Amino acid sequence: MKRVVIVVAFMASVGMAAEPSGFVPASTNVWGAEYPRVDEAGRVQVRIKAPEANKVKVNFWSGPKMDMEKQADGFWTVTTPPQVPGLHYYVINIDGADASDPGSRAFFGGSRYTSAIEIPEPGSSYYTIQDVPHGQVRDVWYHSKVTDSWRHALVYLPPNYDESPKTRYPVLYLQHGGGEDETGWIRQGRANVILDNLIAAGESKPMIIVMAYGYAKRAGSSSPGLAGPANSPEAVRAREEMANTFEDDVTQALIPFVDKTYRTIADRDHRAMAGLSMGGFQTFHVTLRNLGLFSHIGGFSGAAGAFTENKLDAKKDFNGVFADASAFAKKVHVLYLGVGTAENERFLTRIRGFRDFLNEAGIKHVYWESPGTDHEWQTWRRNLKDFAPRLFRKKG
Amino acid sequence: MKRVVIVVAFMASVGMAAEPSGFVPASTNVWGAEYPRVDEAGRVQVRIKAPEANKVKVNFWSGPKMDMEKQADGFWTVTTPPQVPGLHYYVINIDGADASDPGSRAFFGGSRYTSAIEIPEPGSSYYTIQDVPHGQVRDVWYHSKVTDSWRHALVYLPPNYDESPKTRYPVLYLQHGGGEDETGWIRQGRANVILDNLIAAGESKPMIIVMAYGYAKRAGSSSPGLAGPANSPEAVRAREEMANTFEDDVTQALIPFVDKTYRTIADRDHRAMAGLSMGGFQTFHVTLRNLGLFSHIGGFSGAAGAFTENKLDAKKDFNGVFADASAFAKKVHVLYLGVGTAENERFLTRIRGFRDFLNEAGIKHVYWESPGTDHEWQTWRRNLKDFAPRLFRKKG
Numbered sequence: 055m056k057r058v059v060i061v062v063a064f065m066a067s068v069g070m071a072a073e074p075s076g077f078v079p080a081s082t083n084v085w086g087a088e089y090p091r092v093d094e095a096g097r098v099q100v101r102i103k104a105p106e107a108n109k110v111k112v113n114f115w116s117g118p119k120m121d122m123e124k125q126a127d128g129f130w131t132v133t134t135p136p137q138v139p140g141l142h143y144y145v146i147n148i149d150g151a152d153a154s155d156p157g158s159r160a161f162f163g164g165s166r167y168t169s170a171i172e173i174p175e176p177g178s179s180y181y182t183i184q185d186v187p188h189g190q191v192r193d194v195w196y197h198s199k200v201t202d203s204w205r206h207a208l209v210y211l212p213p214n215y216d217e218s219p220k221t222r223y224p225v226l227y228l229q230h231g232g233g234e235d236e237t238g239w240i241r242q243g244r245a246n247v248i249l250d251n252l253i254a255a256g257e258s259k260p261m262i263i264v265m266a267y268g269y270a271k272r273a274g275s276s277s278p279g280l281a282g283p284a285n286s287p288e289a290v291r292a293r294e295e296m297a298n299t300f301e302d303d304v305t306q307a308l309i310p311f312v313d314k315t316y317r318t319i320a321d322r323d324h325r326a327m328a329g330l331s332m333g334g335f336q337t338f339h340v341t342l343r344n345l346g347l348f349s350h351i352g353g354f355s356g357a358a359g360a361f362t363e364n365k366l367d368a369k370k371d372f373n374g375v376f377a378d379a380s381a382f383a384k385k386v387h388v389l390y391l392g393v394g395t396a397e398n399e400r401f402l403t404r405i406r407g408f409r410d411f412l413n414e415a416g417i418k419h420v421y422w423e424s425p426g427t428d429h430e431w432q433t434w435r436r437n438l439k440d441f442a443p444r445l446f447r448k449k450g
Numbered sequence: 451m452k453r454v455v456i457v458v459a460f461m462a463s464v465g466m467a468a469e470p471s472g473f474v475p476a477s478t479n480v481w482g483a484e485y486p487r488v489d490e491a492g493r494v495q496v497r498i499k500a501p502e503a504n505k506v507k508v509n510f511w512s513g514p515k516m517d518m519e520k521q522a523d524g525f526w527t528v529t530t531p532p533q534v535p536g537l538h539y540y541v542i543n544i545d546g547a548d549a550s551d552p553g554s555r556a557f558f559g560g561s562r563y564t565s566a567i568e569i570p571e572p573g574s575s576y577y578t579i580q581d582v583p584h585g586q587v588r589d590v591w592y593h594s595k596v597t598d599s600w601r602h603a604l605v606y607l608p609p610n611y612d613e614s615p616k617t618r619y620p621v622l623y624l625q626h627g628g629g630e631d632e633t634g635w636i637r638q639g640r641a642n643v644i645l646d647n648l649i650a651a652g653e654s655k656p657m658i659i660v661m662a663y664g665y666a667k668r669a670g671s672s673s674p675g676l677a678g679p680a681n682s683p684e685a686v687r688a689r690e691e692m693a694n695t696f697e698d699d700v701t702q703a704l705i706p707f708v709d710k711t712y713r714t715i716a717d718r719d720h721r722a723m724a725g726l727s728m729g730g731f732q733t734f735h736v737t738l739r740n741l742g743l744f745s746h747i748g749g750f751s752g753a754a755g756a757f758t759e760n761k762l763d764a765k766k767d768f769n770g771v772f773a774d775a776s777a778f779a780k781k782v783h784v785l786y787l788g789v790g791t792a793e794n795e796r797f798l799t800r801i802r803g804f805r806d807f808l809n810e811a812g813i814k815h816v817y818w819e820s821p822g823t824d825h826e827w828q829t830w831r832r833n834l835k836d837f838a839p840r841l842f843r844k845k846g
Contacts, residue, residue, distance in 0.1 A: 084562055085631075085665055104547030106504065128546070150524070151500035153549030160556040160563035166480055167556035167563055183591060183600050191589035193604075193636070195579060204579050208589075216711070219615060235481075240589070269481055315612070 080158070082141070082172040087157035096136040096173045102155060103129050104148050111147040115164070116396070116428035122146075138396075139175030140432025141242055143168050161242050165233040170242070179251070181244040181435050186254035187213030191246050194315070198307035200299060202273030205266065207308065208236050209316065210246050212253055212260035222317045224324035224446040225262045227304065228438075229333025231356070236267040242431045248438055258442045264312050268333055270299040297339045304340050305347060326445050328352025328390070330434045342372045345385050350445050352390040354437040355401060355429055357408040366408070368415040379416035387448045389419040390441050394433035396426055420444065476554070478537070478568040483553035492532040492569045498551060499525050500544050507543040511560070512792070512824035518542075534792075535571030536828025537638055539564050557638050561629040566638070575647070577640040577831050582650035583609030587642050590711070594703035596695060598669030601662065603704065604632055605712065606642050608649055608656035618713045620720035620842040621658045623700065624834075625729030627752070632663040638827045644834055654838045657722075660708050664729055666695040693735045700736050701743060722841050724748025724786070726830045738768045741781050746841050748786040750833035751797060751825055753804040762804070764811040775812035783844045785815040786837050790829035792822055816840065 077091035077099055089101040100112045105128030113119040117137045122130035143163050145152045154160055158169035192209045212223060228245060230238040239245040245263060252258035272295075313320040325348050329337040334356020341348040342358065358372065368376040375382060389412070393405045409421045422440055427433040473487035473495055485497040496508045501524030509515040513533045518526035539559050541548045550556055554565035588605045608619060624641060626634040635641040641659060648654035668691075709716040721744050725733040730752020737744040738754065754768065764772040771778060785808070789801045805817045818836055823829040 084558070086561070102547060104545055106546035108502065108504070108545070110547075148544045148547045148549065149500055149504070150502035151498060151506075151544045151549060152552065153544065153547060154556070154563060156548065156562040158563075160550070162480070165482070166552040167550060167554075185593070188591055193587035193589065193642075195584055197581070246589075 080171045081174075082159050082170055083157050084159055089157045090155060090169075090171050092171060092173055094176075096139065098134045098137060098171055098173070099131065100134075100144075100146070100155065101129050101131045101157075102146055102148075107148050109147075109149060112144055113147060114142050114144040116430045117142055117144070137173055138426050138428075138432070139173045139178070140427060140430055140435075141170050141172050142430065143170045145169065162235045162237060163233055163242070175432070180439050181248050181251075183247050184251055184254070186250055188250050189213050189215065189246055189253075191240055196307060196311040198270075198303050200272065200303040200307055201270050205270075205303070205307070206236055207264060207266040208240055209265070209312070210240075210249060210263035211316065212262065213250065214260075215317075219317075221260075222319045223260055223262045225264060225312060225316075225318050225326070226350075226442070226445060227264050227266065227308075227325070227327040227337075229266065229268050229327070229329030229336055231329070231331035231333050234268075236265045239263075239265045243435055243438065245438060248435060249442060252439065252442055259446045261442075261446065262312070262316055262318060264308070266304070266308055268300060268329075268336060270296060270303045272299040272302075275299075293335075297336055300336055301340045301343060305344055309347065322347055322349045323387070323448060324349075324446060326350030326352070326388070328354065328438075328441060329356060330354040330437070331356040331429065338372075342375050345375065349386055349448075350388040350390075351386060352388070352392070352437070352441045353405075354392045354434045354441075355394065355397060355405070357391055357405050366411045368411070376412070376415045376417055379418070383418050388441075388444050389417065390437075390444065391419060391421045392424065392433065392437035392440070394424040394427035394429065396428040397433070398429070401429060476567045477570075478555050478566055479553050480555055485553045486551060486565075486567050488567060488569055490572075492535065494530045494533060494538075494567055494569070495527065496530075496540075496542070496551065497525050497527045497553075498542055498544075503544050505543075505545060508540055509543060510538050510540040512826045513538055513540070533569055534822050534824075534828070535569045535574070536823060536826055536831075537566050537568050538826065539566045541565065558631045558633060559629060559638070571828070576835050577644050577647075579643050580647055580650070582646055584646050585609050585611065585642055585649075587636055592703060592707040594666075594699050596668065596699040596703055597666050601666075601699070601703070602632055603660060603662040604636055605661070605708070606636075606645060606659035607712065608658065609646065610656075611713075615713075617656075618715045619656055619658045620722070621660060621708060621712075621714050622746075622838070622841060623660045623662065623704075623721070623723040623733075625662065625664050625723070625725030625732055627725070627727035627729050630664075632661050635659075635661045639831055639834065641834060644831060645838060648835065648838055655842045657838075657842065658708070658712055658714060660704070662700070662704055664696060664725075664732060666692060666699045668695040668698075671695075689731075693732060696732055697736045697739065701740055705743065718743055718745045719783070719844060720745075720842060722746030722748070722784070724750065724834075724837060725752065726750040726833070727752040727825065734768075738771050741771065745782055745844075746784040746786075747782060748784070748788075748833070748837045749801075750788045750830045750837075751790065751793060751801070753787055753801050762807045764807070772808070772811045772813055775814070779814050784837075784840050785813065786833075786840065787815060787817045788820065788829065788833035788836070790820040790823035790825065792824040793829070794825070797825060 076093040080090050080092050091099040104110050110122040110130040118134045120132050122132040124130050155169040160167035161170045189210050189212045195204045198205050253260050327337045327341050327348050334353035338358035341351045412419050424433040424436045472489040476486050476488050487495040500506050506518040506526040514530045516528050518528040520526050551565040556563035557566045585606050585608045590603050591600045594601050649656050723733045723737050723744050730749035734754035737747045808815050820829040820832045
C-alpha cells in the first residue's frame with residue numbers, strides 16, 4: 055500500500071504549471087516528478103537526494119558538466135546555462151558512481167538506461183503528437199537462424215493499415231546507434247510521431263518502418279575477442295564480424311519475416327534502410343553489399359567510411375559499387391548523408407570526407423547538416439524528417 | 451565513436467556461460483553486462499563502481515538489504531543468500547542516494563525506473579518465449595476527452611489476428627499496479643508470452659489484452675490535494691477522484707477506442723478486467739459500477755476492500771451488487787482473487803477478509819494463493835496463468 059500512497063501523493067504536484075521563475079517539470083519526467091525542470095531559455099534545474107554524499111555532479115553528454123550544490127535538506131541542486139533544444143542524455147555522478155535521476159524517464163543509451171531531458175524547440179511541432187491519424191507500433195519477436203535466437207523488433211504500421219486490407223506498403227528499415235537498442239527510434243526519436251505528421255501533411259508516402267536490434271552474435275560462435283583501441287586490428291575484426299552477422303540476420307531472417315507478416319511491397323524499389331551512427335555504418339554495410347534488396351540508403355551521423363581513416367577508393371572499396379556512377383544512379387534512388395554541425399571533429403571530418411569521396415566519384419546524393427546540434431537525437435529527428443519525404447518517389 | 455567501441459568491447463563477455471562458481475549474468479542484464487549474476491540456488495552477485503563512496507548498500511524490495519564491500523579496484527561487491535524465483539526489483543544506495551545498477555535493464559516500478567533481476571524458476575516455461583505462434587503487442591495512443599490528453603496503451607493481439615480477418619475476439623483489460631505503468635504487464639509480467647503459450651496449448655481462448663495507463667487527471671481539474679497517512683480523508687478522496695476519472699476514461703474513451711479499432715466482440719460477455727495491486731482496486735471500482743460492460747473480474751494482490759479497514763456490508767457497499775448472490779452469479783461469470791503467501795500481513799489480511807466477505811455473501815468466486823511469493827511479479831504472472839484460462843468459457 056505504501057507505494058500506492060506515495061504515488062498518489064506525487065499527483066499533488068502534477069499540473070502545477072509555470073512557477074514564478076518560469077521553470078516547469080520536463081515532459082520526459084516520470085508521473086508527478088517536480089525535477090528536473092526546464093525554462094523557455096533551455097536552462098535546466100536538477101535536484102537529487104544524496105544526504106551522505108561528498109560530491110555530486112551532473113554530466114550532460116552533449117552539454118555542461120557541473121558540480122551540484124548541497125542544500126541543508128540533503129538534496130543537491132544545480133541550474134545549467136541554456137541548452138539547445140532536443141533530448142539530452144545526462145547522468146548524475148555521486149561520489150564517483152554514475153547514477154540515474156529518479157525524476158526522469160530512463161532511455162537506453164550508452165549501453166545502459168540513462169536519464170534524459172526534453173528541451174522544447176520553439177515553433178517545432180513535427181515530433182509532437184497531433185490530432186491526425188496515427189499509425190501503430192508493434193512489438194514483435196522473430197526467430198533468426200543466423201543467431202539461433204528470438205530477436206525483438208518494433209514495427210511501425212502507417213495510419214489506416216488495418217482499414218485498408220488490400221493496400222501494400224514500402225518498408226524503411228531504421229537502425230539505432232551504438233549503445234542503444236530497437237526502442238530508441240520510438241522512445242527517443244519519436245519516429246512514429248514524425249511519420250504520422252509527415253503522412254498527414256502529404257509530405258511522406260505511407261510506409262512501414264522496421265526497427266530491429268542492431269547487435270547480433272552468430273549462432274555457435276564464441277564471442278569476438280577485442281582488445282586495444284578503436285582501430286586496432288582486433289577491434290576492426292570484431293566490428294566486421296558483428297556487421298556481417300547483422301547483415302545475414304537482416305537479409306536471411308528479418309526481411310523474410312517482415313515480408314511474410316506485413317503487407318509489404320517486397321521488392322528493392324520499395325525497400326529502404328537508414329540508421330544513425332553505428333546504425334549508419336550498418337546501413338551502408340548491409341545495403342551496399344545487397345543492392346538487389348535496397349534502393350534507398352540513409353546515414354545519419356554515420357557513414358560507410360566512418361570507422362576508418364583510410365582514403366576510400368571507388369574502384370576497390372565497397373566491392374566497387376561506386377566505380378560506375380551512372381550504374382549506381384540507376385540502382386540507388388536516394389543516397390542520403392546527415393550530420394550535426396556541433397558534432398565532434400572526428401564525425402564531421404569523416405562524414406564530410408565521405409561526402410567529398412561521393413562527389414569525386416560523381417555519385418548523386420543528398421547531404422544535409424543539422425545546425426547547432428551534436429551527436430544526439432535532435433540531429434536524427436531532423437534527419438528523419440528530411441529523409442522520409444524523399445523515399446519511394448520513383449514510379450515503379 | 452568512443453561509445454560504439456565500448457559497446458563492442460562488452461561483446462567479449464557475452465556468451466561466457468557458467469563460471470566455475472556457477473554464477474552467470476542475469477537474463478535481465480543489458481547487452482554484455484557481466485553483473486549482476488545469479489546462480490542455480492538463486493543467489494545474486496551485485497557489483498558496482500563507486501570509487502569515492504563511503505557506504506554502498508543493495509536493497510531488494512522483496513528480499514535482502516545488504517551492505518556491499520569495497521574492493522581495491524573501486525568496485526563494491528556483495529553476494530546475497532538464495533532468493534525465490536521471479537523478477538526482483540532492487541536499488542543500490544550510494545551514500546544515501548538511491549541509484550540504478552547500470553548492468554541491469556530498467557523497469558518502471560515504484561514511480562521510477564528501477565533495476566531488477568530475473569531469477570529463473572526451475573521447470574517453469576510458461577513465461578518463456580517458445581516456438582509457438584506469437585501474438586503482437588501494439589503501442590497505441592488514444593485521445594481521451596475525460597482527461598483531454600493523448601493517452602498511451604499497449605494492446606496484445608493474439609496469434610493469427612491478421613491472418614483471420616473475419617474473426618472477432620473477446621477482450622481482457624489488464625491493469626498495472628501503483629508506481630508502475632502500462633508497460634509493466636509486458637516488460638515485467640510477460641503477459642504476451644504467457645498468453646502465447648496458453649493459447650498454443652489450447653488452455654486459453656484467443657483474446658485481445660488491453661493494458662492502459664492507470665493514472666488519470668480529469669480535464670481542467672486542479673490536482674487533488676493530498677496530505678496525511680494512507681487512510682486520511684484527503685488520501686481517500688484523492689484515490690476516489692482518480693479512480694472515478696480512470697473509470698470514466700475506461701468507459702468513455704478506452705473501450706470505444708478499442709471496439710472501434712480492433713475486431714472485438716463488443717459485449718459484456720466478452721469483456722473482462724483484471725489488475726494487480728492498485729490495478730486490482732481499480733478493476734473492482736470500474737467493473738462493479740459497470741456490470742453492464744464487464745462479466746469477468748480479477749484482482750491480483752488487490753481487491754475491492756483492500757484500501758479500507760472497514761467491515762464490508764453486502765447490502766450497502768458497492769451499490770449493493772453483492773446483496774443478491776444469485777443475481778450476481780448470472781452477471782459475473784468469473785470473480786477471481788489472488789495473493790502471494792509471502793505478502794505482508796496487511797495485504798493478506800485484507801484480501802483474505804474480502805474472500806471471507808464474499809463467502810459470507812454467498813458470492814461464487816475463485817481464490818488462489820501463490821506459494822512463497824511476495825507482492826511482486828512472480829505472483830502476478832502466476833495469477834494471470836491461472837486466471838486467463840477461466841475467461842470466456844460461457845456459451846454466449
